[in-house]
Amino acid sequence: METTVVVATAFGGAEVLVVTTAELKEIQPGEVIVDVRAAGTNPIDYKLYSGTYGNDPSSLPMRLGSEAAGVVRTVNGELEGPSGPIHVGDEVIVYRASGAYADAIVTPASTVIAKPSAQSFEEASGLMLTGTTAVHALHTVSVANGDTVLVHGGAGGVGLMAIQLAVADGAHVIATASESAHDLLRELGAEPVRYGDGLLERVRALAPNGVDAALDLIGSDEAADVSIELVSDRNRIVTIVGAGRAGSLGIQAIGGGPGGDPGTEIRAAARLELVKRVEAGSLRVIVASTFPLAEVAAAHRELAAGHAHGKIILIP
Ligand SMILES: NC(=O)c1ccc[n+]([C@@H]2O[C@H](COP(=O)([O-])OP(=O)(O)OC[C@H]3O[C@@H](n4cnc5c(N)ncnc54)[C@H](OP(=O)(O)O)[C@@H]3O)[C@@H](O)[C@H]2O)c1
Structure with missing residues (x-):
């Protein structure tokens, strides 16, 4: 056929x-x-x-x-x-x-x-691909109710999933994106912030009590550098892009590639959780x-x- x-x-x-x-x-x-x-x-x-x-x-x-x-x-x-x-x-x-x-x-x-x-x-x-990655990333840095989480790349496929999952679990989410995505990010419950020069100061202003965890969904130097400045525990910073630099910085890396945790079991289990959240109306x-x-x-x-x-x- x-x-x-x-x-x-x-x-x-x-x-x-x-x-x-x-x-x-x-x-x-x-x-x-x-x-x-x-x-x-x-x-x-x-x-x-x-x-x-x-x-x-x-x-x-x-x-x-x-x-x-x-x-x-x-x-x-x-x-x-x-x-x-x-x-x-x-x-x-x-x-x-x-x-x-x-x-x-x-x-x-x-x-x-x-x-x-x-x-x-x-x-x-x-x-599924973005959803399981977002579940794995949030799990890796133990995001929980009450945490302030910085998401670099909030308007991408993985970012939009990570924002919704973290907000539903009670986190305060600050997410980077260009201006044209800010209304969408607000609608999903995140505080949007423009990336580029001055990002560190802008995030500090939005999170006067500090940032507990960060997700780098972009792989830029800016994402890594700002995360390291703001999050005191490097185990609570994860990148899904560019496992290379993660090793030298002592932050976590997930997904394929050398040094990245593939998270095979957690991602397989996440498939049904994602379906459940969609059915419950908390994820789209x-x-x-x-x-x-x-x-x-x-x-x-x-x-x-x-x-x-x-x-x-x-x-x-
Ligand atoms: N390790 C893993 O398991 C795994 C799994 C899935 C994806 N990934 C990787 O993760 C990355 C993201 O995947 P994705 O599916 O989310 O990609 P995507 O949907 O193509 O992401 C595009 C988004 O990135 C944003 N963006 C571009 N440059 C940015 C910057 N400098 N700072 C902040 N945001 C920026 C754009 O927002 P603006 O238009 O607002 O700029 C756009 O919304 C890719 O490199 C992908 O290969 C890894």
Whole structure:
């Protein structure tokens, strides 16, 4: 059976992305076919073919996309996913998916989670990667009720999740973003602050009693330097970008890459917690823009520009 897929045919910019057809992988016992209605994009997707993580030619052509939402077409056996039994016709999230930029994927039952009923496919396809990362980051620096937390990069995919989770747990959140995102951040319960020159003084003014923990979701020197000035316990500073400098600074680093804690168990467990919070109305996915799958190169140019306020979603 033929499917439409996106592949990176070389290492480079968005021009290397090609929309083509491929034979759907043969379904194995324990696997499910999902018709993809929406696929979430994430910076890792372009970093993989841009050469950030090497340029081994044997990884080409490279399928892309690690999260999707869609409808179950086929179930091979009596299968259960993390949220329970899986049936044909179920509306689901697939995470982690492999090659989610496609109109259909074959995936293990262990990656198939019931979609929150109140979410659109677009929203649901952008919930898991940023959400599980935000849960892991907040857990790593032990954010709790009453803490003041500084979030660098509050308007990005991970930032918007981290703000909502921390606010719901009773933290006072100060989050950096450019002015155009400040109303959105306020709506989510954070105090927005402009990044750039003078950030340290601006945060001090907003947090006269100090900052208990900081999340660096950007990887800039500014984020690291300001966090170190404001947070006395370096164990309560975490970066999700650039584990390299974290080692020398003595702050925590999470995610893939050398020295980063992958947090496999906490992230797997976070999937159901995220669904629960969406169902309870305390968490939402903010969609910045949607693109037809055929326009994946344009979507990736916007993604790589690094100033989206929310998720960029592909629609097959
Ligand atoms: N380690 C892990 O497990 C893990 C997991 C997920 C993501 N990541 C990485 O974390 C980073 C963020 O991911 P994401 O999905 O949140 O990305 P994203 O949605 O593309 O983030 C874009 C946001 O970054 C903000 N921004 C850009 N420059 C900034 C600066 N100097 N200071 C503060 N904010 C700035 C932009 O806001 P303005 O438009 O307001 O500037 C924009 O809203 C990426 O590098 C990604 O690869 C790591």
